[in-house]
Structures are given as structure tokens and as C-alpha cells.
Amino acid sequence: MPPCPVAPDALQGIPRQQTNPARWQGENWNEFVSTLQADNIDVIEDRGTRGIYSTDAGGLAYGMPNGVIIARDAQQISTLLRNAQRYHIPVTVRGGGLTTEGESVAFGGVLLDMTGMSRVLHIDKDTLTVRTEAGIFWHSLAEELRRHNFDYLSAPLNLTSSVGGTLGVGGIDVNSAKLGCSADQALCLQVVTPTGDIIECSDEQNAELFQRVILGYGQFGIITEATLKIRPFTPMRMHYFYYRSLRSAINDLILLDQNGVPDYSGILTMMDKAVTLLIAFDSAEREKTFFEQWHKQLHGYGELGFGIRLASYYALHPWRLNELFFLLRRKHTLFPDLQPAQHMRNGEIIDRTVVFSRAVWKHWGHKNMVIPDLATSVDKFIDAVEKGNAVCKHYFPRYTLYCVGIKLRAEHKAHYELSSIPHDAKDFSYGCEFEPILEENNYSRDYLQSFKNAIYDIGVDMDTSYYRFGGMMKAYIRRALGDEVVEKHLALKRIADPAMILNRNVIF
Ligand SMILES: Cc1cc2nc3c(=O)[nH]c(=O)nc-3n(C[C@H](O)[C@H](O)[C@H](O)COP(=O)(O)OP(=O)(O)OC[C@H]3O[C@@H](n4cnc5c(N)ncnc54)[C@H](O)[C@@H]3O)c2cc1C
Structure with a gap:
């Protein structure tokens, strides 16, 4: 039996400091390249091009491919x-x-x-679906849909995440508590299996492949095309409520989500001193219903009320004034970027992805994006966030929590088996991303890794899941998801990918 690619931590009880996996040694490379070239597939081997891909947004893992291939079509990928x-x-x-x-x-x-496969193939206005190549970035898809007054349902708040990469990992938007994650918007896919078959799959056709590929971290096939649900485009009417207590803000978020009140919702904090509940609406009617029926039930304050409370707190804790200056500076610079004039019309945000993506990179961007997360059932959420908050406090002077709900699909739950969706979540799951604000500080890789481990250890103790459990964090997979689920998927992977070549350092 070959060695297990997802062995639990080798050093039990000692915080894991793993970074890069071992480099592949290059056996058969030249014969392989010659065969591809004979099939007219271009393998780019110059160092400059390979270097472009040497790390990801995290900036903690580094590796060089022997060659780069730009995807052109399913047939080329099949031959590859x-x-x-x-x-x-x-x-x-x-x-x-x-x-x-x-x-x-x-x-x-x-x-x-x-990204070589980035064309929108067909927009169907009757069935409200779009067929697209999977390398397209969500915002390019949005641009194309917008010309017909449509929008995608939900996608990461980022300008450079692709459809295919997202369907494999999840995709959470501020409307996921209402519309579910991006992966759940996919109706059918064209997939090239690890052995090169080109297969169309959905919950009705080749369902088992579909279930493995959706939320499958690229283990069971390469997504080349996707048919996704779409909806009429609507601008976003945003409101903020401010809290001193994480617990009350989360309780309010859950209350609103479970009653289907807002169209968009989430929590963004400045440490645990200023907790902001963001809620937004697709229409004036839904906004009106909120103010008439729900607003009074919330425990948050408006800007003035919150400002007075914050001022009283710091008047009694003057030795913490530095913190207050940080909060004021942050508010002063961040909030205008959440409503930039060029993306607003009549007080409404007209492109949330661009607005949020720019704000994220400007205010949290760093060469190292360290954003571990916990994904839990509704019942465990507050506890998990409070424990994660304590870990952040221990490691970093400044940090942010970003919390958001995900409505779960009612049927075909097999998609969620080995994924970020926790096994005990019923109708909703909640995710919290813990984001240190690194600014100009340089932390060692081990320090950042230890922080991620400390967050993930909370997940193991609480029997929850994570959004980012692949790659360098994969030693947690067995501890978090249990041997039974892992053995089942590993056995399926060994059948689907006999040489274990596809995305081998991600999960298996
Ligand atoms: C600053 C920042 C903000 C973020 N904000 C959000 C957010 O708001 N919501 C959210 O959900 N996520 C968020 N993420 C996470 C990120 O958006 C997801 O990881 C992303 O959706 C992945 O898309 P990608 O195209 O970058 O995939 P990649 O990073 O390129 O790939 C992701 C995984 O899928 C595999 N893969 C890629 N393409 C395919 C394919 N076509 N077929 C099969 N496998 C494939 C890759 O091998 C890899 O394992 C954020 C990340 C950062 C750094």
C-alpha cells in the first residue's frame, strides 16, 4: 500500500510547522514534454514564466513547476x-x-x-442560466451578464477568483445566507477526469462524478465548463449597525438570516472593540419591511450612539487610547472605500465585488494573506468565534473577524461530505475568517503557521470544519473530518486517478 497522503500530524502534541511539500524530482519529464509537443501542446519551460506561478495569495508556500500549460480546451486537457x-x-x-x-x-x-479558458458561451434568458468556460474570473462573468441586466448569484468578493477554482472550494458571498455558496449555483459541469475522459455531469447525469467534483478541491477532475444559475441584476442598499459585544451581533445576524430578512448580511470587526453588522437589500420594499418589522429587535447602535459608548469606554480606560486612535483611523479610511462614489448610484452600491475586493486588498492586503477560518453549525458558532477571537488577541495587536452565513442545499448533501460544510450543520452553516492586520510587521513563517494551527485546533476540539483545509493545512483533514470519510474519498481518488497526479499536494 502506498503511503497515506493525508497522514495525521507526525508529531502529536507538538504544533505543526509544515510549510512546503517535497519537490517532485522530474522523472520522465523530457519524454512527457516531447509527447505533448507532438500533439501540438505548448509546454512553457522558461524560468521567467514559471516564476510567475511560484506562490499563491497566501505567499507562504513557494514552488516552481517544470513547465506551464495554458488551458485552451477540454480536448487539450484530456491529452495532457x-x-x-x-x-x-x-x-x-x-x-x-x-x-x-x-x-x-x-x-x-x-x-x-x-485562465486561457475564459469565454462566456451562452446566456439563456428563459431558464436564467449561463454556460461559461471555467477559467473565467467572476467579475468578468459579471461584466458580460450586466450587459443583459443579469448577475451571478453568489461569488467570492474578489476580482481574481475563477469559476472553476471556486466551485471546487465553496465560494462565499455576503448573500450566501440567502442564496447559498457558489458551488451550489452550478447546475452541470463539463469535467476532464484525471484519466482524460471528457464528461458532462449534474445531479441527474453522472451524479457521482458531479458530487465529487463540486467542493472536491480539484481531486476528481478539472472543471472546463460550467452551467450556473443567474438572476436579474439589482444594486445593493447597505446599512451598518454597531456593537460592543460579538455575542449580541452574532445573535442578531443569526436571527435575521434565519428569518430571511436581509438579502446580504455579515459581520466585520475591528478587533472585538467595534463590531459591525452589515445588512443590505435588493429592493426598497424589503428594506422597508426590515425597518418596520425587525429593526427594533436588533441590539446594535447607530453611529452616534455607538460613538458615545466607545468614548465613555476609553474615557475610563485612558491607557488604551492608542487603540481608539487606531479604530478612528481605520474607520476614517475604510468606510469611504465601502461606498466609493464611482460605484454608487442613488445611494446604492452597483458592483459589490469590485467595491469589496478593492477594500479587502487595500486594507488587509499583504504579501502574506493569513486568513484561517472556522466553519460551524449554528449552535457552535458563537463559541467558535469567541475562542478564535481570543487566539487572535494572543497573537496580534490588530485583527479583524469576518463572519457570514451559508444557506445549505436541501438535497444532494453528498456534495458536502469532504468539504468545508460541517457534518452537523442542518439548514445553515456559519463561517468566520480570522484576519490579522499585518501592516508593515514581518512575522516569521513559523509564527503565522502557529497562529493558523491554534485556530484549527479550536475546530478539532469543537468538531467543526474549515474553508481552507487543503495544502499546508492538510494534516488536519483526518483530525477534523474523521478517518471514515477520509478513507472513503481516498479509495475513490485512487480509482479515479491511478497515478495520483492531479492536484496531489492539495488533499490526497
Ligand atoms: C484576499 C482574499 C479574499 C478572499 N475572499 C473570499 C470570499 O469573499 N469568499 C470566498 O469564498 N473565498 C474568498 N477567498 C478565497 C478564494 O476566493 C477562493 O479560494 C477562490 O474562490 C478560489 O478561486 P481561484 O480561481 O483563485 O482558485 P485557485 O486558487 O486557483 O484554485 C483553488 C483550488 O482549485 C483547484 N482548481 C482551480 N481551478 C480548477 C478547475 N477549473 N478545476 C478543478 N480544480 C481547479 C486548484 O488546484 C486549487 O486547489 C479569498 C481569498 C483571498 C486571498
């Missing part, structure tokens, strides 16, 4: 994978490269850049 099986060459797939644990970094072998 057939030969990769034959010559035992690892293939790592990359969309936008927004992973943080090195999942889209190649530690040798081929790096397949999916």
Missing part, C-alpha cells in the same frame, strides 16, 4: 492528463491562484493555467 497518467507527471491546476495554503502552487510537474 492521459499523458500525465502514463508518465506519472503531477499536474496542478490554477485559476486565480487565490488560495492561501499553496493549493494552487506546483511543487514540480505541470502548472495548468485555466
Whole structure:
């Protein structure tokens, strides 16, 4: 039996400090490249091009592929994978490269850049669906849909995440508590399996493949095309409520989500001193209903009320005035970026992805994006966030928590088996991302890794899941998801991918 690719921590009880996996040694590379070239597939081997892909958004994992292939069509990818099986060459797939644990970094072998497949193929106005190539970035898809007054349902708040990369990992938007995660918007996919078959799959056709590929971290096939649900475009009417207590803000968020009140919702904090509940609406009617029926039930304050409370707190704790200056500076610079004039019309945000993506990179961006998370059932959420908050406080002077709900699909739950959706979540799951504000500070890789471990240890203790459990964090998979689920998927992977070449450092 080959060694287990998801062995639990080798050093039990000692915080794991793993960074890069071992580099592939290059056996059969030249024969493999010659065979592909004979099939007119271009393998780019110059150092400059390979270097472009040497890390991901996390900036903690580094690796170089032996060659880069730009995806052109399913047939080309099929030929690539057939030969990769034959010559035992690892293939790592990359969309936008927004992973943080090195999942889209190649530690040798081929790096397949999916952005070469970025065309929208067909918009169906009657069935409200779009067929698109999977390397497209969500915002490019949004641009194309907007010309017809449509929008996608939900997608990461980021300008460079691709459809294919997202369907494999989840995709959470501020409307996911209402519309579910991006992966649940996919109706059918064209997939190239690790052995090179090109297969159309959905919950009705080749359902088992569909279930494995959706939320499957690229283990069971490369998504080349996707049919997604779409909806009429609506601008966003945003409101903020401010809290001193994380617990009350989370209780209010859950109350609103479970009653389907807002169209968009989430929590963004400045440490645990200023907790902001964001809620937004697709229409004036829904906004009106909120103010008439729900507003009074919330425990948050308006800006003035909160400002007075914050001022009283710091008047009694003058030795913490530095913190107050930080909060004021942050509010002064961040909030205008959440409503920039060029993206507003009549007080409404007209492109949330651009607005949020720019704000995220401007105010949290760093060469190292360290954003571990916990994903829990509703019942465990407050506890998990409070424990994670305590870990943040211990490691960093400044940090943010970003919490958001995810409505779960009612049927075909097999999609969620080995995924970020916790096994005990029923109708909703909640995610909290813990984001240190690193600013100009340089922390060692071990320090940042220890922080991530401390967050993930909370998950193991509480029996929850995570959004980013692949790559460098994969030693947690067995501890978090249990041997039974892992053994089942590992056995399926060994059948689907006999040479274990596809995205081998991500999960299996
Ligand atoms: C600053 C920042 C903000 C973020 N905000 C959000 C957010 O708001 N919501 C959210 O959900 N996520 C968020 N993320 C996470 C990120 O958006 C997701 O990881 C992203 O959706 C992945 O898309 P990608 O194209 O970058 O995928 P990649 O990082 O390129 O790939 C992701 C994984 O899928 C595999 N893969 C890529 N393309 C394919 C394909 N076509 N077929 C099969 N496998 C493939 C890769 O090998 C890799 O394992 C954020 C990340 C950062 C760094």
C-alpha cells in the first residue's frame, strides 16, 4: 500500500510547522514534454514564466513547476492528463491562484493555467442560466451578464477568483445566507477526469462524478465548463449597525438570516472593540419591511450612539487610547472605500465585488494573506468565534473577524461530505475568517503557521470544519473530518486517478 497522503500530524502534541511539500524530482519529464509537443501542446519551460506561478495569495508556500500549460480546451486537457497518467507527471491546476495554503502552487510537474479558458458561451434568458468556460474570473462573468441586466448569484468578493477554482472550494458571498455558496449555483459541469475522459455531469447525469467534483478541491477532475444559475441584476442598499459585544451581533445576524430578512448580511470587526453588522437589500420594499418589522429587535447602535459608548469606554480606560486612535483611523479610511462614489448610484452600491475586493486588498492586503477560518453549525458558532477571537488577541495587536452565513442545499448533501460544510450543520452553516492586520510587521513563517494551527485546533476540539483545509493545512483533514470519510474519498481518488497526479499536494 502506498503511503497515506493525508497522514495525521507526525508529531502529536507538538504544533505543526509544515510549510512546503517535497519537490517532485522530474522523472520522465523530457519524454512527457516531447509527447505533448507532438500533439501540438505548448509546454512553457522558461524560468521567467514559471516564476510567475511560484506562490499563491497566501505567499507562504513557494514552488516552481517544470513547465506551464495554458488551458485552451477540454480536448487539450484530456491529452495532457492521459499523458500525465502514463508518465506519472503531477499536474496542478490554477485559476486565480487565490488560495492561501499553496493549493494552487506546483511543487514540480505541470502548472495548468485555466485562465486561457475564459469565454462566456451562452446566456439563456428563459431558464436564467449561463454556460461559461471555467477559467473565467467572476467579475468578468459579471461584466458580460450586466450587459443583459443579469448577475451571478453568489461569488467570492474578489476580482481574481475563477469559476472553476471556486466551485471546487465553496465560494462565499455576503448573500450566501440567502442564496447559498457558489458551488451550489452550478447546475452541470463539463469535467476532464484525471484519466482524460471528457464528461458532462449534474445531479441527474453522472451524479457521482458531479458530487465529487463540486467542493472536491480539484481531486476528481478539472472543471472546463460550467452551467450556473443567474438572476436579474439589482444594486445593493447597505446599512451598518454597531456593537460592543460579538455575542449580541452574532445573535442578531443569526436571527435575521434565519428569518430571511436581509438579502446580504455579515459581520466585520475591528478587533472585538467595534463590531459591525452589515445588512443590505435588493429592493426598497424589503428594506422597508426590515425597518418596520425587525429593526427594533436588533441590539446594535447607530453611529452616534455607538460613538458615545466607545468614548465613555476609553474615557475610563485612558491607557488604551492608542487603540481608539487606531479604530478612528481605520474607520476614517475604510468606510469611504465601502461606498466609493464611482460605484454608487442613488445611494446604492452597483458592483459589490469590485467595491469589496478593492477594500479587502487595500486594507488587509499583504504579501502574506493569513486568513484561517472556522466553519460551524449554528449552535457552535458563537463559541467558535469567541475562542478564535481570543487566539487572535494572543497573537496580534490588530485583527479583524469576518463572519457570514451559508444557506445549505436541501438535497444532494453528498456534495458536502469532504468539504468545508460541517457534518452537523442542518439548514445553515456559519463561517468566520480570522484576519490579522499585518501592516508593515514581518512575522516569521513559523509564527503565522502557529497562529493558523491554534485556530484549527479550536475546530478539532469543537468538531467543526474549515474553508481552507487543503495544502499546508492538510494534516488536519483526518483530525477534523474523521478517518471514515477520509478513507472513503481516498479509495475513490485512487480509482479515479491511478497515478495520483492531479492536484496531489492539495488533499490526497
Ligand atoms: C484576499 C482574499 C479574499 C478572499 N475572499 C473570499 C470570499 O469573499 N469568499 C470566498 O469564498 N473565498 C474568498 N477567498 C478565497 C478564494 O476566493 C477562493 O479560494 C477562490 O474562490 C478560489 O478561486 P481561484 O480561481 O483563485 O482558485 P485557485 O486558487 O486557483 O484554485 C483553488 C483550488 O482549485 C483547484 N482548481 C482551480 N481551478 C480548477 C478547475 N477549473 N478545476 C478543478 N480544480 C481547479 C486548484 O488546484 C486549487 O486547489 C479569498 C481569498 C483571498 C486571498
